[in-house]
Amino acid sequence: MRKSSRRWRAIATAALAVLLAVFALALVACGDDAEGEGSEDSGVPAAETANTIVGAGASFPYPLYSAWGSEYNDLNGVKLNYQSIGSGGGISAISAKTVDFGGSDAPLEPSELQAAGLMQWPQCVGGVVLVVNLDGVENNQLKLTAELVAKIYNGDISNWNDPALAAENDGVKLPDTKINVVHRSDSSGTTWIFTNYLAAAAGDVWTLGGDKEIAWPTGVGGKGNEGVAASVQQLKGSIGYVEYAYAKETGLVSTQLKNADGEWVEPSLETFGQAAAQADWAGADEFYLVLVDQPGPTTWPITGASFIMVQREQADVGRAQAMLQFFDWAFREGAGTAEGLDYVPIPANVYELIQSKWSENLMSGGSPVWPL
Amino acid sequence: MSTLDIDVRPQAGPPRGAAKAAPRGHRRFGDPVFRVVALVCGLSVAIAMFTLAGVLIYNSWTAISELGLSFLTTVAWSPNGGSYGALAALAGTAMTTVVAMVIAVPLALVIALLLTELVPPRVARVIGTGIEMLAAIPSIIFGMWGLFVLVPFMQERVAPLVMDSWLGELPLLRPGPMFQGGGFSILTAGLVLAVMVLPFITAFSRDVLLMVPRVTKEAGYGMGSTTWEVLHKISLRYALSGIVGATFIGLGRALGETMAVAYLVGGSFLSVPQSLFDPGTTIASLIALQFNEATTKLDISALIYMGLILFAITMVFQVLAQIWLRRARRTTGGRA
Numbered sequence: 001m002r003k004s005s006r007r008w009r010a011i012a013t014a015a016l017a018v019l020l021a022v023f024a025l026a027l028v029a030c031g032d033d034a035e036g037e038g039s040e041d042s043g044v045p046a047a048e049t050a051n052t053i054v055g056a057g058a059s060f061p062y063p064l065y066s067a068w069g070s071e072y073n074d075l076n077g078v079k080l081n082y083q084s085i086g087s088g089g090g091i092s093a094i095s096a097k098t099v100d101f102g103g104s105d106a107p108l109e110p111s112e113l114q115a116a117g118l119m120q121w122p123q124c125v126g127g128v129v130l131v132v133n134l135d136g137v138e139n140n141q142l143k144l145t146a147e148l149v150a151k152i153y154n155g156d157i158s159n160w161n162d163p164a165l166a167a168e169n170d171g172v173k174l175p176d177t178k179i180n181v182v183h184r185s186d187s188s189g190t191t192w193i194f195t196n197y198l199a200a201a202a203g204d205v206w207t208l209g210g211d212k213e214i215a216w217p218t219g220v221g222g223k224g225n226e227g228v229a230a231s232v233q234q235l236k237g238s239i240g241y242v243e244y245a246y247a248k249e250t251g252l253v254s255t256q257l258k259n260a261d262g263e264w265v266e267p268s269l270e271t272f273g274q275a276a277a278q279a280d281w282a283g284a285d286e287f288y289l290v291l292v293d294q295p296g297p298t299t300w301p302i303t304g305a306s307f308i309m310v311q312r313e314q315a316d317v318g319r320a321q322a323m324l325q326f327f328d329w330a331f332r333e334g335a336g337t338a339e340g341l342d343y344v345p346i347p348a349n350v351y352e353l354i355q356s357k358w359s360e361n362l363m364s365g366g367s368p369v370w371p372l
Numbered sequence: 373m374s375t376l377d378i379d380v381r382p383q384a385g386p387p388r389g390a391a392k393a394a395p396r397g398h399r400r401f402g403d404p405v406f407r408v409v410a411l412v413c414g415l416s417v418a419i420a421m422f423t424l425a426g427v428l429i430y431n432s433w434t435a436i437s438e439l440g441l442s443f444l445t446t447v448a449w450s451p452n453g454g455s456y457g458a459l460a461a462l463a464g465t466a467m468t469t470v471v472a473m474v475i476a477v478p479l480a481l482v483i484a485l486l487l488t489e490l491v492p493p494r495v496a497r498v499i500g501t502g503i504e505m506l507a508a509i510p511s512i513i514f515g516m517w518g519l520f521v522l523v524p525f526m527q528e529r530v531a532p533l534v535m536d537s538w539l540g541e542l543p544l545l546r547p548g549p550m551f552q553g554g555g556f557s558i559l560t561a562g563l564v565l566a567v568m569v570l571p572f573i574t575a576f577s578r579d580v581l582l583m584v585p586r587v588t589k590e591a592g593y594g595m596g597s598t599t600w601e602v603l604h605k606i607s608l609r610y611a612l613s614g615i616v617g618a619t620f621i622g623l624g625r626a627l628g629e630t631m632a633v634a635y636l637v638g639g640s641f642l643s644v645p646q647s648l649f650d651p652g653t654t655i656a657s658l659i660a661l662q663f664n665e666a667t668t669k670l671d672i673s674a675l676i677y678m679g680l681i682l683f684a685i686t687m688v689f690q691v692l693a694q695i696w697l698r699r700a701r702r703t704t705g706g707r708a
Contacts, residue, residue, distance in 0.1 A: 187662055
C-alpha cells in the first residue's frame with residue numbers, strides 16, 4: 001500500500017509536470033500567434049462564408065444593425081451577426097481581422113486608420129439628451145447652455161436654485177435642492193460624444209476633455225444608459241445624459257439646449273438630422289468628424305455618428321462584396337427602419353461620397369472591390 | 373471550501389479483504405482505469421488554476437513592468453488622465469466586503485441555529501428551501517432589485533435619517549467629499565452583497581450544525597444545561613471550523629461579485645471612499661465597467677493586473693483560512 005502510494009505520487013508529479021510544460025508551450029504559441037496575426041489572412045471562420053456577415057463593436061447602433069440584419073436576411077438570405085461588445089472591442093476585432101467589420105461610436109483618427117490598414121465611414125447618427133427629475137418641470141421645459149451643463153458636471157453649480165440656472169429659465173420654478181449629477185460608470189461612446197460636446201461648446205469651463213471615460217470631479221456613475229436612466233427616474237433632483245431612445249422610451253424629462261447658432265432647440269430626429277446634414281463630410285479626412293456643436297439654427301448640439309470600420313485590403317472578394325451589398329442596401333432602403341428606432345439615416349449625398357471612398361480604398365489583390 | 377471535506381486518508385482504498393473478494397477483471401482494469409480518470413479530473417483543477425494564474429501574469433506583464441507595485445499605492449483609476457491606480461478599488465472592495473460580512477455572518481448563524489435547534493424539522497425544511505432558493509437567484513437580479521428598490525430607499529429614507537441624527541457625525545457615516553445622496557454607495561452595495569452571501573453561509577452553517585452528534589447535545593441537556601448553553605458551548609464550538617469555512621465561502625463570493633455591485637456602487641474611481649454613504653468602486657466591478665472600451669495595450673494590461681490582484685487576494689484568504697482551520701482543529705480536538 002505504502003509503496004504504491006509513493007509510486008502514485010511519482011506518477012502524479014510527472015503528469016503535472018507534463019501538463020504544465022504543455023500549458024507553457026501553448027502560452028508561448030498563443031503569444032506568437034497574437035503578434036503574427038497581422039500578417040495572416042482573414043481569420044474569419046471558414047464555416048461562415050458568404051451568407052453570414054460578421055461584425056462586432058459599439059452597442060449604441062446594435063438595435064438598428066440587428067433590425068437591418070433580420071430584414072436583409074428575409075430579403076436575400078444573408079445573415080448579419082453583429083456582436084455588441086463595445087467600440088474598443090470592435091476596433092480590436094477588426095484590427096485582428098477576426099470579423100468582417102467593426103463598429104465604433106468614436107471615429108479613429110486618419111493616422112490610426114493608416115497604421116491599422118483600415119477605412120471607416122459613418123453608418124447612422126444619433127443624439128444624446130440631458131434628462132432631469134424635478135417636480136413641476138415638464139418635458140423640454142428646462143433650458144440649458146453648454147456652459148451651464150459643464151458647470152453642473154464639474155461641480156461649479158451644485159444647487160438647482162443657482163442664479164445662473166434661473167437666469168436662463170424665467171417662469172420655471174427651480175427647487176432649493178442639491179443637484180444629483182449622474183454620469184456613466186462604464187466607459188462608453190455616449191460619454192465620448194457628451195464630453196466632446198462640452199469641450200467644443202464650453203471649452204473654457206470644461207477642462208477635462210472629451211473621452212470615453214472621464215475623471216469626473218462630482219456625481220455618481222450609473223452602469224449603461226439603463227443605469228443612468230433608472231437613477232434619474234428614481235432620484236429627485238437628478239440630471240443625467242442618455243441616448244435619445246432611452247429618454248423617449250422611459251418617459252424621462254429632457255431639456256432644451258442652446259446650439260452653436262445661439263438658438264434654443266428641442267431634441268428630436270429632425271434636430272439630430274440637421275447636424276448630419278450640416279456636417280462637412282466632404283472636407284473631413286477619412287470621415288473623421290466629431291458631430292457635436294454643428295452650425296444651423298435648428299441643429300441639436302449633442303449628436304454623434306456611429307462608424308463602420310473595415311480592412312482596406314480584403315482577402316476574399318466574395319465576402320467583401322456581400323458585406324458592401326448589405327451596407328448599400330442599408331443606406332438605400334434602411335432609412336425607415338432607422339427612423340422607427342430613433343436613429344437618423346445618413347443623407348443620400350453623404351452616401352455617394354462613401355461609395356466613392358469604397359471604390360477608391362477597398363482592394364482585393366490590387367483591384368477594387370466596389371462597385372460590383 | 374476544503375473545511376467541509378472529510379479527511380478521507382485513513383479510509384482510502386478498499387479494505388484488504390474486499391479486494392480479494394472482488395472479481396478478478398475488476399481488480400485488473402476497473403480500479404486502475406478509475407484511478408487514472410480520477411487523477412486526470414483532479415489534476416485538471418490544478419491545471420486550470422495554474423493556467424489562469426499564468427494567463428493573468430502573461431497578459432498583465434506590460435502593466436506590471438511599467439507600473440510595478442506603485443499600482444497598488446496609486447489611488448485613482450483614470451487612464452484618460454494618465455493615472456493607473458488600484459487603491460481606490462482595493463479600498464472599495466474591502467469596505468463593501470466588510471459591510472456584507474458584518475451583516476451576513478451573525479444573521480446567517482442565527483438562522484442556522486434556528487433551523488437546526490429551535491424549530492420543528494418540518495418548519496426548518498420550508499425555511500431552508502426558501503434560503504436555498506435565494507442562493508439560486510442570478511446576481512443581475514440582485515443588481516436590478518438594488519437599482520430599482522434599494523437605491524431610492526437608501527437615498528430618500530436611510531441617508532437623510534442618518535445625516536440628520538448624531539449618527540451622521542461619526543466617521544464612516546459622515547458624508548465625504550464625493551457624497552451624492554447616499555443611494556449609490558458602498559453601503560448599498562454592501563447590503564446587497566450581504567443578501568447575496570447570506571444563503572451560502574446559512575446553508576453551510578446549517579449543514580455543519582446538523583453534524584453535531586446528538587448524544588453530545590443530549591449529554592449537555594442531561595447535565596442540566598439550558599438551550600442557550602447547549603447552543604453556544606456545544607453546538608457552536610463543535611461546528612466552529614465548519615462555520616469559519618462557510619464564512620470564507622461567503623467572503624470569496626463577496627470579494628468577487630461583479631454585476632450587482634457594478635450597478636450599485638456608484639462607479640467613482642478617483643478616491644478612497646471616506647464614508648459608507650460615498651460612491652466608490654470595487655476591483656471586480658471596475659474591470660467589468662472599463663474592459664469593454666479599453667483599447668490601448670496598457671489599459672487592457674492594467675485591468676488584467678487588477679484581476680491578478682483580486683486572484684491573489686482570494687488565494688491569500690483561502691490559505692489563511694486553511695491555516696486557521698488546521699489550528700482550530702488541533703486545539704478543539706478531533707474533527708470539530
